[in-house]
Amino acid sequence: MELKVLGQDNSKSASAPAGGCSSGTCGSSEDGMGHLPDHVRQKVHNHPCYSEEAHHFYARMHVAVAPACNIQCHYCNRKYDCANESRPGVVSELLSPDQAAKKVLAVASEIPQMTVLGVAGPGDPLANPERTFSTFRQIADKAPDIKLCLSTNGLALPDHIDEIVALNVDHVTITINCVDPEVGAKIYPWVFWNNKRIKGAKGAKILIERQQQGLEMLIERGILVKVNSVLIPGVNDEHLKEVSKIVKAKGTFLHNVMPLIAEAEHGTFYGVMGQRGPNKQELSDLQDACAGDMNMMRHCRQCRADAVGLLGEDRGQEFTLDKIDVLDIDYAAAMEKRAHVHAGIEAHRDALRAEKAEKTSIDLIAPQGTPPARIAVTTKGGGVINEHFGHAKEFLVYEASPEGVRFIGPRKVENAYCVGPDVCPAGEEKGTVLDAILAALDDCSAVLSAKVGIEPWSRLEDAGITPSGEFAMDEIDEAVKGMYLQLIEQGWSGKDLDVRAVG
Amino acid sequence: MALSIIESCVNCYACEPLCPSQAIAKADPHFLIDAKKCTECDGDFADPQCATICPIEGAILNAAGEAINPPGSLTGIPPFKLAEAMAEIQAR
Ligand code: SF4
Ligand code: SF4
Numbered sequence: 100m101e102l103k104v105l106g107q108d109n110s111k112s113a114s115a116p117a118g119g120c121s122s123g124t125c126g127s128s129e130d131g132m133g134h135l136p137d138h139v140r141q142k143v144h145n146h147p148c149y150s151e152e153a154h155h156f157y158a159r160m161h162v163a164v165a166p167a168c169n170i171q172c173h174y175c176n177r178k179y180d181c182a183n184e185s186r187p188g189v190v191s192e193l194l195s196p197d198q199a200a201k202k203v204l205a206v207a208s209e210i211p212q213m214t215v216l217g218v219a220g221p222g223d224p225l226a227n228p229e230r231t232f233s234t235f236r237q238i239a240d241k242a243p244d245i246k247l248c249l250s251t252n253g254l255a256l257p258d259h260i261d262e263i264v265a266l267n268v269d270h271v272t273i274t275i276n277c278v279d280p281e282v283g284a285k286i287y288p289w290v291f292w293n294n295k296r297i298k299g300a301k302g303a304k305i306l307i308e309r310q311q312q313g314l315e316m317l318i319e320r321g322i323l324v325k326v327n328s329v330l331i332p333g334v335n336d337e338h339l340k341e342v343s344k345i346v347k348a349k350g351t352f353l354h355n356v357m358p359l360i361a362e363a364e365h366g367t368f369y370g371v372m373g374q375r376g377p378n379k380q381e382l383s384d385l386q387d388a389c390a391g392d393m394n395m396m397r398h399c400r401q402c403r404a405d406a407v408g409l410l411g412e413d414r415g416q417e418f419t420l421d422k423i424d425v426l427d428i429d430y431a432a433a434m435e436k437r438a439h440v441h442a443g444i445e446a447h448r449d450a451l452r453a454e455k456a457e458k459t460s461i462d463l464i465a466p467q468g469t470p471p472a473r474i475a476v477t478t479k480g481g482g483v484i485n486e487h488f489g490h491a492k493e494f495l496v497y498e499a500s501p502e503g504v505r506f507i508g509p510r511k512v513e514n515a516y517c518v519g520p521d522v523c524p525a526g527e528e529k530g531t532v533l534d535a536i537l538a539a540l541d542d543c544s545a546v547l548s549a550k551v552g553i554e555p556w557s558r559l560e561d562a563g564i565t566p567s568g569e570f571a572m573d574e575i576d577e578a579v580k581g582m583y584l585q586l587i588e589q590g591w592s593g594k595d596l597d598v599r600a601v602g
Numbered sequence: 603m604a605l606s607i608i609e610s611c612v613n614c615y616a617c618e619p620l621c622p623s624q625a626i627a628k629a630d631p632h633f634l635i636d637a638k639k640c641t642e643c644d645g646d647f648a649d650p651q652c653a654t655i656c657p658i659e660g661a662i663l664n665a666a667g668e669a670i671n672p673p674g675s676l677t678g679i680p681p682f683k684l685a686e687a688m689a690e691i692q693a694r
Contacts, residue, residue, distance in 0.1 A: 167616035168657065171676060177657040178612050193613075222614060229619075288678045291655045294620075294647050363687040371679050371687045 155482040159215040162199040168222035170290040173368035200237035205423040208433035211440035217248045225255035256313025270323035280304035318350040325353040343389035463501040470593030471500035475546040488548035489517035499583035510539040604640035610661045617652035
């Protein structure tokens with residue numbers, strides 16, 4: 100299979116979910132976790148990163164302490180952060196381990212919903228082991244309730260298993276794009292291995308072996324492992340089904356397929372050579388094929404390398420180095436406060452669940468055969484529709500079908516429609532911002548917000564996306580269901596989903 | 603006999619811990635090699651370590667002032683392709 104470049108036929112390189120990864124490996128149970136042992140299911144079920152419901156209530160953060168990398172990926176430009184862990188073209192402020200620890204402790208004291216700290220870049224955390232582990236050690240010491248996680252390309256993973264276990268790291272994400280060195284040669288131009296730069300399939304083979312070895316070692320030691328794959332049409336699309344089968348058989352609890360994002364302006368190999376990314380339908384087909392019902396995981400938004408706060412919000416500006424320098428934190432008190440807030444959240448979630456259980460019936464919510472509708476919502480957290488359309492930088496997309504409501508994934512946009520609480524853009528700029536939002540939501544039939552302004556309202560309608568402020572403060576699932584029923588009532592008849600994926 | 607790091611360095615820290623001669627130091631605006639300390643890794647490694655891990659084409663020069671990793675050698679992007687893409691973007 101040759102790497103497709105400029106002028107390729109874009110029509111049909113990904114396929115319908117067929118063969119490859121059928122029953123068993125994809126999980127046959129309702130929550131997509133059928134292949135997992137009980138203790139892992141238990142651990143994942145309530146995890147703020149992996150439970151669709153939990154992530155509405157808890158905050159996570161990443162710190163940029165790991166700049167170096169030991170491989171090159173064709174979707175990455177090393178002038179920026181790791182493209183797999185961040186949005187392409189982003190440069191985050193590099194922190195020393197001491198600065199990072201200070202920042203984490205400040206955030207964990209100011210935002211008591213905080214539960215997880217991740218290190219994912221800008222390079223590879225395990226290509227910077229001293230910096231990564233020194234940050235973790237300080238947090239484990241002063242805020243032992245904070246869960247630690249890291250994302251790695253896997254090359255150095257087998258060398259650091261003991262340290263990962265000793266620090267009680269909660270989960271590790273390995274990016275595995277292939278298990279075949281020939282496919283790997285089209286994704287990884289080189290790896291740095293044993294003091295040499297090794298190119299092509301030979302380098303990819305080493306990487307693949309180390310990834311698989313590291314994966315097995317982690318599972319053996321009882322560490323949760325998630326696998327990320329970047330879907331590259333014409334390069335690894337069919338192959339990912341094989342990857343999925345293998346990593347799940349070894350005990351990975353989640354296989355998360357993400358779209359390639361390749362633009363010439365990012366200066367990446369794929370961007371410059373004209374490799375296309377998958378469209379939204381290709382992406383969800385492959386996610387369905389490889390992951391079974393991934394309702395649980397699709398909310399993973401690959402938290403930006405230095406984002407702070409709940410869901411799509413970013414309170415990073417409150418925690419710049421000069422600001423945290425003057426903060427005086429009582430670690431023990433902060434931890435107690437977190438425990439208190441988390442207990443409150445859990446009580447609230449229990450109540451919600453009980454309420455839902457009462458309402459849940461096995462009845463279809465719409466007549467059999469009604470086409471599914473994708474509906475976007477804007478939220479600041481808490482599991483309700485409480486964000487204004489104009490303030491949203493992230494839209495959560497759900498799919499309603501006669502069987503019920505499931506989560507599809509987050510859609511990020513570069514800019515919110517309004518720049519400040521009261522400032523909405525003027526003139527041409529407004530058009531471009533809105534265009535980007537419309538493109539991100541082009542598979543959706545409706546968008547539900549706390550409020551939608553007049554101008555975006557009519558542009559949304561023109562684009563075939565029904566805006567609504569009617570469900571403000573409603574619980575998301577209920578609101579999506581309500582909107583679906585309204586659409587059906589209005590004679591809506593489905594929407595073409597063959598549109599481009601936006602990360 | 604020494605290598606040097608020039609302004610295209612993106613300060614990724616990858617080279618610094620690998621140097622067997624402690625010749626590399628973080629500096630502003632970019633990492634620098636102390637020419638008095640650099641041994642070109644002679645006697646320690648077959649390949650100069652800094653230039654072997656550096657991801658940026660052209661950032662590290664040999665003693666003769668030539669890029670050890672010339673354009674296209676690390677990313678696989680042919681230089682003419684990059685020039686074409688740049689021209690196309692600038693024309694927008
Ligand atoms: S060539 Fe070797 S000795 Fe010289 S700076 Fe690079 S790593 Fe250090
Ligand atoms: S590896 Fe290259 S880019 Fe990174 S710090 Fe060293 S010289 Fe600079």
